Amino acid sequence: MPFSFKKKNKRREIPKDIILRALEEVSKGAKIKSTANKYDIPRSNLQRYIKQGGVVKDNSCKFISSQIFTKDEEEKISEYLVTSFKLNHGLSKLKTRELVYEYATAIKKKIPDNWTEKKLASKDWIRGFFKRQPQLSIRTPEATSLSRATSFNKTNVGNFFENLKTVYERHRFGPESIYNIDETGLSTVQRTQKVIALRGTKQVGQVTSAERGTLVTVCCGINALGNSIPPFFIFPRVNFKTYMLNDAPVGSDGAAHPSGWMTSPNFLKYIHHFAKHAKPTPSSPVLLLLDNHESHISVPVLDFCKQSGIVLMTFPPHCSHKLQPLDLTVYGPLKTYYNTAVTDWMVSNPAKTVTIYEIPKLAAKAIPLAFKLQNIQSGFEKSGIWPLNSNIFSDEDFACSFITDRCLSEEGNVPSEQSISDQPVTEQPSTGENQSLEDRTSSNVEVIGPSQLESPSTSQISGTVNVTPDVVRPYPKAGPRKLQGMKRKKGKTRILTDTPEKRLIEMEEEERQRKNKIKELNKNRKCFKNTGQKKIPKLADEFTSKLEKNRKISSDDEIENVSVSDETVVESEDFDEDDVIVLDRNFQINNFVLVKFDTKKTVYHYVGIIEDVNQTMATVKFMRVSKLRNTFIFPDIEDVASVLLEDIKTKLPTPTTWMKRGSLKYKFDKPLWIIPNIR
Template sequence: MAMPRVRQRKTTRGRADLSTYKQAYEDVKAGSSLRTAAEKNGLNHCSLLRYVRKRDATGGDENQEMGYKAHNRVFNQEQERELSKYLIRCADIYFGLTKKDVMKLAYELTVKYNLSRPRTWDNKEMAGEEWFRMFMKRNPELSVRVAQATSLSRATSFNRSNVDSFYDNLATVMERYKFEPQNIYNVDETGITTVQKPDRIVARRGARQVGSVTSAERGTLVTVAFAVNAIGNAIPPFFVFPRVRYQDHFVRDGPIGSAGSANPSGWMQDETFIHFLEHFKKHTNPSSSHKVLLVLDNHYSHIHINALDFCKTNSIVMLSFPPHCSHKLQPLDQSVFGPLKKAINSTCDGWMRSHPGKTMSIYDIPGILATAMPLVLTQSNIEAGFRVTGIVPFNRHLFTELDFAPAFVTDRPNPVNAIEAADGPIQYTNTPEDKTPPQSPSILTCELPEDFSNADLFVEQQTTNIPHTLLLFSPEIVRPLPKAPARKLTNRGRKTRKSTIYTDTPEKEEIRKEHENRLKRTKAKQVKKRLDGGRIKRNATNRNKTHELSSSEEEDCYCLVCMSAYSKSRPREKWIQCTKCKIWAHEECTKGYLSYVCHNCDSE
């Protein structure tokens, strides 16, 4: 018979409250016999005898401990509490430790503070499985969880500075236009694929693999744009199909009032977003006396100058979220899109069972969405999204320091301040992103020198000269919390966006200048390429043969599908020729068929 991992108590000895021993001690000193006092207070007379002798030996000190104690504990209760706080802090800043990391850290702490430990810890240089199991049992606030993948941009961009700027802009437009809840809208896009993630099914126990039918190995994505307002209403969805031309029958089975557009990529683009704004205007009826607030993210198609001009002309006020903060600030992300994806998956499962042997196409997605939408886009769900983001009702103090904890890793001084520090101490800016870094735990009874640039070395030297009992037990000394290096000044990459009221004149004109400068650079590159390139070869129907176009032919050549000129082609963009009428078209518009027959010839 194997010995149990945890000994089960069979008696109640050692569990009496310390106040009971104190009362029994007073009875003994009052003249009662030891056995009588023990029986009166429900104590064992031997235990009471030990308590009386302890108090008499210390001159009557009441602070005496009684009961059973663990004789082989590596860390005491206070040390385990500090370790627990450290592990929770690491998880809060999205740098949590795995089970193996915790076991290694426990061993390193015993070495650092010269604590007694089992021999097996030295052999493996980590704590044992039994210690970890009992440590988790003694600290119920901890649990082993599966972490959700979060990008570094989202983890660090959601800081108090960015969030405050959004709420400042929201307060500005609310004060300026006096928006009512029914006039505050949030818009965002999500992708729906023809290959669903199957639901759980009931199957044979012990089976190695359980399958469920999907439409294909890889699905085709259709982008769907939703717009909801703060009182729980939603306008009909807007579909973006991965096709060159859009036909009305694409959304025939979709929700009533649905509209759509098409482009080869299937994603929201500049012109497509204009079509959505027209759809949005049709269902919201904004006017100069009835303005509408539209909050959305900083996608490049949303802040195109044509979209901003349309919003300005049609009394739509556009306010953007800070970059990479929509997972916390966007109502649709908070309470709609998660349940919607689950409902769509379940509906796709039902569709596959109802159409055995048939492949789901992108034209079936509107009908599937028409079934799933009423289950999810309810008034309570939509209102909850605006409430938990602090938009309606307005609440800028909704988020706590725990929500901003992941940004701790990148709390650093600005490069300008770091340069100025060459002549004096570093001055930290008074912004949430650039707080003064918290000092690492130091040694009790020790003070850091004035020059704290080598503070870690100083701490290490001091620990060798004082007893380990005087050290402040802190896992952060052994394993410091992660910290990003100092910022670097760079002009590379895209311009950094921020929460902005894009329909205000200064911001809109700035976007216009950026758009005009971008067009000038693109046109200059095209002219330079045309002057330097001479005759340019493009792939024909046969990949091994090429067709040369002269400069005069370039001016007269237009894509058969999208009607864009050859002179406006992107660098290295391929063209293909119809095998019958010999008219040219973008290879991207024709889906890259080796033997291409245009739609005009195919209809004949």
């Protein structure tokens, strides 16, 4: 039997009031035929109503008697489902049927036998329920991590807007000086789109470049006025080459890392790129909003921003999906336009695959379409950053954090012990019909809904108990977080360039360097023979003592620049004492240097000559190892790259040169072959 019966004849339904008027005229002596013609009623129908004694049944309420729940009870079920959806704990159709059965049992409704056998409501009931509640529908939810769901709360967002107000009042920033930067990934494999195909086909295919793509990180920046910074690409390669940016957007720059992800050295390069286009100065600073990723927070970056007039401020952890303009209105269209560009490229280049070197060219087509003035300004407005609106988020926006109700305490950045419920309350098990209503309502279950939907779960109305679905199955609730054993500090929104925050970061970096240096020195001690064993402990003691002295001075608020000695030794497994290379870090143009490159498996060293140098970076022209020992030559194709000064291990002595077979060769007096993995 079909669920919804459809009439197959053309018999029309006659309104009840018309039939009653016709019956009234017939009762006063009017003829049946003339009355039927007057009111356009079939004569046989009118005669049937007369035989029934003038009784007309109301067909509008034909199926009301078969409903299990009243209209108010179904409204309560609907309200429970909507609240669960706002808490990011929406119920599936099967879970909803289980809830309905438990609710019907709790309020002692007469239910069909198949409900009792399967202990859940029938499919027919849920189908009819959706027709009676048109505001509900089945949707595919977007995966939202528990961190995102619970971290976006009033406390975290309130602290962010407090810091934002402080920065605005201090510097009087306008929309042209408020920037937001973030990274996203562009893959060589596009997300397929819907295509026209034959109806009824089981499988529809679409050509992609590969099964799993290679990711290139793109860092973009925008400001509240609607302008954007040219993109910065990070390629999954060891060395960056300029040809990687062929056909990229005008003004683009790039770097390389084996993983293709953003790292602290590459972020420092991006900050230089950002300052080149944003043009901040100490007298005219800019505000830069970014997330709390560890690559964004390093001492060299903070030093450069402090000198250049860039005020760094971070978002609360796991809140960028609501507060970051790029995530709100820009990166979504960017991925859509980029996927379209990749699909068009695949159609125009059959039998070819997309490589990482095509990504800048394809991004050049998508970026102008996504980075429109309206999109950028809408992102800053929706997040409440500009124009400043700290009340832009309503209580419903914070409903998802009701599960834990945890916030950041002002002292020590530790989650608060206070929670709405002292004990964790999970979903209650299904209740059978053997359990009485009094037992369920008298159980020690504290049911509290979100603040915007507060209503008593049980109330005494005319001497009876009004049971709601949240009594049968309370909303999920977590207890207080256990603070014991927590080693990692919870993040928070910070103004990184403020002196207190900057000094804390510097002290943490010094501590990490101290531990890593001592670990490295202890490891390298095993590589020395007896002639060199005495140098490493002496150096480790000197390094530790200087850091202790620096930490003691900073604790007395007398900060001095105490650094490790610039002279140490390059170790090796087998060398004479005369072969020790003294490290010299006083770099100048035309100095020969030894540059370190880290990979996933090992560390390589390259020899090159400095062509340009500043406070944090240097431009180096690299050489290649010749067949002769300790001899190097410049390759036919120039290999020039920008490297950080911290990656330059030492300045090398000036080599001797001679011409052989048309190429200039360079030989060093010190035996560089003792350095492992030199190229």
